[in-house]
Amino acid sequence: MTVDSPGFATTAVPAARRQGAAPSRATPIYLTAGFEFDDFDHAADHFGTGAGFGYxxxxxxxxxxxxxxxxxxxxxxxxxxxxxxxxxxxxxxxxxxxxxxxxxxxxxxxxxxxxxxxxxxxxxxxxxxxxxxxxxxxxxxxxxxxxxxxxxxxxxxxxxxxxxxxxxxxxxxxxxxxxxxxxxxxxxxxxxxxxxxxxxxxxxxxxxxxxxxxxxxxxxxxxxxxxxxxxxxxxxxxxxxxxxxxxxxxxxxxxxxxxxxxxxxxxxxxxxxxxxxxxxxxxxxxxETLGLRVERQSRNALDVARWLSAQDAVESVDYVGLESHPDHSLAAKYLQGGHGSIFTFTLSGGLDAARDFVESVEVFTHMTHIGDVRSLVLHPATTSHSHRSPDERDVLGVRPGTLRLSIGIENVADLIADLARVLEPARQAVA
Structure with a gap:
C-alpha cells in the first residue's frame, strides 16, 4: 500500500532527496551522517566487506x-x-x-x-x-x-x-x-x-x-x-x-x-x-595552494631570520635556513624549495623583553597556532613548554627571552618594519 496523499511533514522531509548528478569542479561536500542503501543486500554487503559508504x-x-x-x-x-x-x-x-x-x-x-x-x-x-x-x-x-x-x-x-x-x-x-x-x-x-x-x-x-x-x-x-x-x-x-x-x-x-x-x-x-x-x-x-603558500612563507621567514640575526637586541636565531644553524647542512639534504617558516629567536632582555614584544607587535598576531597565512608569535616558556622544567627547556633552546614565530604570507617589508618598531627600544636598552 502506498501513501497517495502524504501529509505536509511527510512531503517536506524527503522532497529534496532525489537530485540528479551534477559534475562539480570543487569537491562536493557530503554533509550527512549516513548513506541510503539501495536494497537489503547492499547493506549486508557493505557491513560484510566495507565497500562503499554507510556511515x-x-x-x-x-x-x-x-x-x-x-x-x-x-x-x-x-x-x-x-x-x-x-x-x-x-x-x-x-x-x-x-x-x-x-x-x-x-x-x-x-x-x-x-x-x-x-x-x-x-x-x-x-x-x-x-x-x-x-x-x-x-x-x-x-x-x-x-x-x-x-x-x-x-x-x-x-x-x-x-x-x-x-x-x-x-x-x-x-x-x-x-x-x-x-x-x-x-x-x-x-x-x-x-x-x-x-x-x-x-x-x-x-x-x-x-x-x-x-x-x-x-x-x-x-x-x-x-x-x-x-x-x-x-x-x-x-x-x-x-x-x-x-x-x-x-x-x-x-x-x-x-x-x-x-x-x-x-x-x-x-x-x-x-x-x-x-x-x-x-x-x-x-x-590546493599549499605549494604557493609555503614557498612564500619560507622566503619571508629567511628574510626575517636574517634581519633578526643582525639585531643587537637579539641573542640568537634558531632558523635552519641560516648557515649558523647546526643542522643547516642536513636541511640542505632533505628540504627542497625552502626551509620552512617556523622558528625561534631569543631576546637579550629575557622575559621582560619577550613580554614587551608580544604586547607591542601589530602585524604579528599573538596566538597559539602555526602554519597560518598570518604571521604569529608565541612565548614558549610560559605557554607550549610551560610544563617542562627549566633544565629541559634549556636543552630544547627555550629560554626566558625566546619567542616562536610562524611567518605568514604578508609583505616581508611590513613584517620587518613591525619587528624594527618593537625592537628599537630593546636595542637602545641593550646599548
Missing part, C-alpha cells in the same frame, strides 16, 4: 577524496583523515602499539605529543624512551627493545628547528622491522616527503599548513604501503593473525596496506577520531 564515521566521499589528494602530495599509498593533528598521532601510534609495547621517540617533539606518550599511552601500558641527540643513530639503536613497535620523530622539530636524519633513523627502524613514524607538519610535503627517504608512516596536523587559514582542525595519517608480513609480522600480530570469528587477517585482506587499513577500520572509527566532511573539504581546498 560518515567509517567513511565519507568528501573525506575519501581529500585522503587521495593528501596521499598524492606525500607520495603515500593511502591516507586516513582524522579530526585533529593529535588524533593523527594517537591513531598512528595505536595502530602499531598496544599494552606491553614500547616506543622510542625524539625528545624534540610537540608538547601535546610528549604528554600523550608520558601520561595517556603510559596508562595503557605503552612505555616510551626519549632520545636527546636525535642525530646519533646509535642512540636510537641502543634504545630499541624486543617489544619496541615504532620510532617517532618530527622532520623539523618545534621549536629549535632540529632536523631528523630520516634516512639514517629509518635504517635503524628497518634493522628491527618496525616503522619510523614522522610528524611532517612543519616541513609539509612541499619541502619534504619522508616516505621517499625511508619513513614508513607520516602524520600531519592538517589544521596547520595543509588547511592554511587557521579556520579548521584536522589531521592525517599516511603510509608507504610496504608492510611485509613475512619480515615484520612478529612485531605486529594484530595485523597478521586471524580476526574475531575467523575473519582473515588484516594483512591477508590488504597486503602492504595492512597498517593503514587497520588504522582506517579499527582505530580511527572506534576511537571516534573521524573528521567532519566540511572540515575535510576546507583542508582539501587549502591543500
Amino acid at each position: 560518515t564515521r567509517t567513511g565519507n566521499p568528501t573525506v575519501h577524496a581529500v585522503e587521495r589528494q593528501l596521499a598524492a602530495l606525500e607520495s603515500a599509498s593511502e591516507a586516513v583523515l582524522v579530526a585533529s593533528g593529535q588524533a593523527a598521532v594517537v591513531t598512528a601510534l595505536l595502530t602499531v602499539a598496544g599494552a606491553g609495547d614500547h616506543i622510542v621517540s625524539s625528545t624534540h617533539i610537540y608538547e601535546g605529543t610528549r604528554g600523550l606518550l608520558l601520561d595517556n599511552l603510559a596508562r595503557l601500558g605503552i612505555e616510551t624512551t626519549f632520545i636527546d641527540d636525535i642525530a646519533d643513530a646509535d642512540a636510537w639503536r641502543g634504545a630499541v627493545r624486543p617489544n619496541t613497535r615504532a620510532l617517532f620523530g618530527e622532520s623539523i622539530a618545534n621549536a629549535r628547528n632540529d632536523i631528523l636524519d630520516i634516512a639514517a633513523i629509518s635504517g635503524v627502524a628497518d634493522e628491527f622491522a618496525i616503522p619510523l613514524i614522522v610528524d611532517n607538519t612543519l616541513a609539509t610535503p612541499f619541502l619534504l616527503r619522508p616516505l621517499e627517504h625511508g619513513a614508513a608512516m607520516v602524520v600531519h596536523s592538517a589544521s596547520k599548513f595543509l588547511a592554511g587559514h587557521g579556520s579548521v582542525l584536522g589531521g592525517v595519517i599516511l603510509d608507504d604501503g610496504r608492510f611485509d608480513a613475512a619480515t615484520a609480522g612478529h612485531n605486529a600480530p594484530h595485523l597478521v593473525l586471524p580476526g574475531r570469528g575467523g575473519l582473515p587477517s588484516v594483512a591477508a585482506r590488504h597486503g602492504g596496506n595492512a597498517r593503514i587499513a587497520y588504522a582506517r577500520e579499527s582505530v580511527a572509527p572506534r576511537f571516534g577520531a573521524s573528521p567532519s566532511p566540511l572540515n575535510a573539504f576546507l583542508i582539501g581546498q587549502g591543500a
